[in-house]
Amino acid sequence: MPNPTAAMLVIGDEILSGRTRDANMHYLAGQLTERGIDLKEVRVVGDEAQEITDATKALSARYDHVFTSGGIGPTHDDITADCIAAAFDTPIGIRDDARALLADFYEKSGRELNDARLRMARIPDGAALIDNPVSVAPGFSLENVHVMAGVPSVFKAMVASVLPSLTGGAPLLSETLRVARGEGDIAGPLAEVATQFSDLSFGSYPFQQDGVYGANLVVRGTDSTRLAKAIDALAETFS
């Protein structure tokens, strides 16, 4: 059975303007690979409702899971929850269980649960909350879309909350062989080995170090025995 597929939707003007360097994509990619869920596509869009809604619809229809990051805080530019609700034509409002989480948290910290903070309790009907052990305001899963915060520490915590509930496949394994020859000398023989092991995927990532050209050859697949055989074949080819 093939692995489940996934896409990620990163939301935020600050990524597209270059102010902030996104860290969540790389983190999620590694987590999904370990879990045997194949990340097939990532999109980054700004804080614009139509863009968020359209991208959610497109990705949700195409992949088994969609993970979003960003736009679920208390400020006026945090519009993700409403956009997800719109994408599924689902009502949204302040939900009692989410409000209770926030009320408890802010009471204990002596801060006011004002209207802005209450916006973080707006959850589309029928969604399941995603636990946020860092700052309490929850994410949520609606249909196959998992909506999480953009702040990296909170994003990571939410990924840890939601991933165990998803059915994974065979973890994608990889083995790397470092070859100290120019990629152009490697390419022909590499393609031949790749043809012999058509059940695996082969990548070549060139480097240049101290004037030496080389490449890391990465073989990916789910069967460790086949991976080992492929690496042996590469090592023999480039010995």
Next chain:
Amino acid sequence: MPNPTAAMLVIGDEILSGRTRDANMHYLAGQLTERGIDLKEVRVVGDEAQEITDATKALSARYDHVFTSGGIGPTHDDITADCIAAAFDTPIGIRDDARALLADFYEKSGRELNDARLRMARIPDGAALIDNPVSVAPGFSLENVHVMAGVPSVFKAMVASVLPSLTGGAPLLSETLRVARGEGDIAGPLAEVATQFSDLSFGSYPFQQDGVYGANLVVRGTDSTRLAKAIDALAETFS
């Protein structure tokens, strides 16, 4: 006149598997912002021909410019040039000027210009070459799509080659005010100031440091006088 718009297409299995953390998106975002070209969307896809071609078509039709990174080396998984040609229904083959660049480079470095390396001279008909001062193998611009390498040092050099030829708009400026209050306390008054300055965009980026909640409020726009006024208004609001 509104600024030109742009999208980026990042190509490579190694990004989606989590092996490599992409660096080119953040770099390009900053460069485009300085040049007054608005980056509106980024997509990341794997080394799959249909995905690359489809994404190129979709982004090229929608934005003034598309910048791609990755997949133009000598190995079997470097299929970007062919996919771009396919997206525009344009023939592709080894081009004399690109071959001459490579022949000269490899002759000087005492390495062979073999079939694999010659693949890097495959350029779609009618494309303009993008200079690569790092490793010579050129990128190219076809229609409104600018095709560049994935290796960050080469990507940067190619961006420097191609950006001066593009018409920019007013550079997007930004000013930041750091406020040591929880974002939930900031949100209401921030939205009011944002309404007064509807020609600017306002973002709020929370942080937590030494137990103190705060947010960096970022105002973006092209008019430095308006930016200064907005920052004054925010400073007064949160004084």
